[in-house]
Amino acid sequence: MNTPPRDLLAKMFAAAVNAAQPEHCIPPFLPEPPRGRTVVIGAGKASAAMAQALERHWPGELTGLVVTRYGYAVPCERIEIVEAAHPVPDDAGLAAAGRLLDTVRGLTPDDLVICLISGGGSALLPLPGRGVSLEDKQAINRALLTSGATIAEMNCVRRHLSAIKGGRLAAACHPARVVNLLISDVPGDNPMDIASGPTVADPTTCADALEIVRRYGIELPDGARRLLESGAGETIKPGDQRLERVTTHLVATPQMALEAAAAVAAEAGLPALILGDSIEGEARDVGKVMAGIALQIKNRSQPVAPPCVLLSGGETTVTVRGQGRGGRNVEFLLSLAVALNGAPGIHAVAGDTDGVDGQEEIAGAFIAPDTLSRAWAAGIRPRDRLDDNDGHGFFEALGDALITGPTLTNVNDFRAILLT
Template structure:
């Protein structure tokens, strides 16, 4: 068996390979449209928006201008594109200002102009734009209810886009008659471009009635003004067949599958076989952990369905239904649940982290766990199950020095999980 430090170095190398494969600087040039007759305007939102803007500036041969918004601390210096920062995952006034700036950037354009939209995960929170009658406080309350509900991303975005004046294709509609080319780094299981950042430039056929059904199904407690708006025709979002979208293009330039395959290649380069379980796993983080743990133990005990040594990789977006008041994101919650199931299994170790470098609202991307995690927590007078019950996974891994904190990565292709069975 590898010493603990070497295991972590190996798992970290896989995360690094996954993130490198999703670096906008490496892929954006292949997806750029031809120069237009008129102006080129750049807009963007998401945790990777600033890095995408920098990469675009480096490869665009003509004049351009524009504005993008990213999370606080995720900005990079650009020479021609303005980079704004706002709050994530809870919207703030800076996000309201950013939404207004993006609308202003695409106003008064002509059919000869081109809009390049740089969209990545996180854009929903970064672009608050409540409809008339709703306040920023209402939008924050909606966002808080969604994040604590355990609802899948498709349900959350169905609600978000119908309680917004910028999401659901509305920003692209505002740019008409200019053509809009959307370059998207997908953090969505299945890579539906309309779901990334709630699709500010990409409409879909999800209706406000779908949003109301999601509210009922997931028992969401939304502010009265939000419910009133959802129940009105004013909440209806543009449809994909709207003629304002006829000349637009949408390109997924990076996704979880590409990153997972890069991590698998890195593992094989280091002499360990790798398998990608799925790039689209959804569900409660602690429940998904049970499935992963059962599979790892099966491999450890019976060499099936994969022969060890092997590293099993997966991606997607799990959720957390909040019942406690602790700290931590979905990746650390996954790992704490996994660690409880793996207790006493010395030959299994794992990493789970968000590829944007931030898990939830803390400054770590995720953490490490193995068959000794629960025992080491107990040695520090920490009850793993009690912390899991309180949604306090961050405190668990902080107590034993197992948080993983690479800092902002400049991209976002959602969760990355790797389990090594030696």
């Protein structure tokens, strides 16, 4: 291996992101143009880039509206791009969600709706259900983000407090044909969890959402509690006739990103072990487990001998109890570094493929065998920073943050541990 470890890790991260770029993954899934109108709708961090790719390759007329995160817009000629806030929703997202519903009303069986959905759409489509305000949604979102709930649990609650998620947007398209093109950012690639499933059926219930709220001790405003307890927040269920003409394609997934990174490792002469594309749990716990695996390889050559690369994806969680800013990738890395305790020959990168770890404009970070020693030399106590959920502050102070800017895609978290 001639490439410096950090450079090789950065190259693998870039390959993972590139594999999920809309320009590569949208064209193979485009349907035939319809007899009637083609209307494009969408939401998510990658949705604007998806819309641009669609425009470049679509042979006929089309119109549409897509909402993406602030800073993630790209130029489109026929599809309007609107920006809104993520991860906590704002008025711009509220207005855009209402406009999306208006865009698909009054369509005919001859019309086609192409729906471009990617991660981040939950916050970008914050149209509340009856009796729930935007302020209520914002407070619930903040509570969910710091509760330790999984993404599937968070999205279950969001779907049942929404007037657009949980299949409601697809029902509004009826009787037009709907083709969903999804970029997955969720463990397991379940379409109902990607942006809380605005255009797919949802088998979960209001009772499920109430149980999740109870489990994590989340305070619900009165209107939100009434919506769930009355059952008025029920979503569109499997078998609903309004969804009979809906087709769904996963155009990019975390597994595809991991395979692209594995190819980079192979080019460098290194075997790559993909440990899983849907790993969940507390980020610090996953860091300890990965450290144990890495040390077994380093010390005992089991289950493989070094040099090698360990790859994984998924979405961990951070239960924020300290004064830090959270960030699941930096928390994972700080926990990994503490558990490795400076073991020689082990380097790692972890980052969110959308370029934003938690609520920070930072994708993630790098660690090396000297990470802890450099921190101590600078008067920084790694374990204290971990206890304070201050991974971002820790890696910024060392100059080891991974900053990409908006990547215009999102296939969840990427982790690579390099053993030399």
